[in-house]
Amino acid sequence: MTETAPINWEKGVHHYGGDEDMFRLMIERFEDLTFSQATSQLFQDVMKLDYKSLKTSSQTIKGASR
Numbered sequence: 167m168t169e170t171a172p173i174n175w176e177k178g179v180h181h182y183g184g185d186e187d188m189f190r191l192m193i194e195r196f197e198d199l200t201f202s203q204a205t206s207q208l209f210q211d212v213m214k215l216d217y218k219s220l221k222t223s224s225q226t227i228k229g230a231s232r
Contacts, residue, residue: 201227 173193182188204227211220 175189178189178193179186182192204223208220208223208227211217211223
C-alpha cells in the first residue's frame with residue numbers, strides 16, 4: 167500500500183468542471199455498475215484458471231477506472 171489516496175480527488179473534481187457532486191456520483195456509479203460486475207467476473211476467471219479471460223477482465227477494470 168502507498169501513502170497516497172487511491173483517488174486523486176482534486177483532479178477528478180477538476181475533470182468534472184469543479185462539480186464535486188457529479189464526481190461523487192460518477193464514482194458511485196463506477197463502483198455499483200462497472201467495478202462490482204468486473205470484479206465478479208475476475209473472480210470467476212481466477213477460479214476457472216482462464217488466463218485469457220482473466221487478462222480481459224483485469225484490463226476492463228483498469229480501463230474503466232481511468
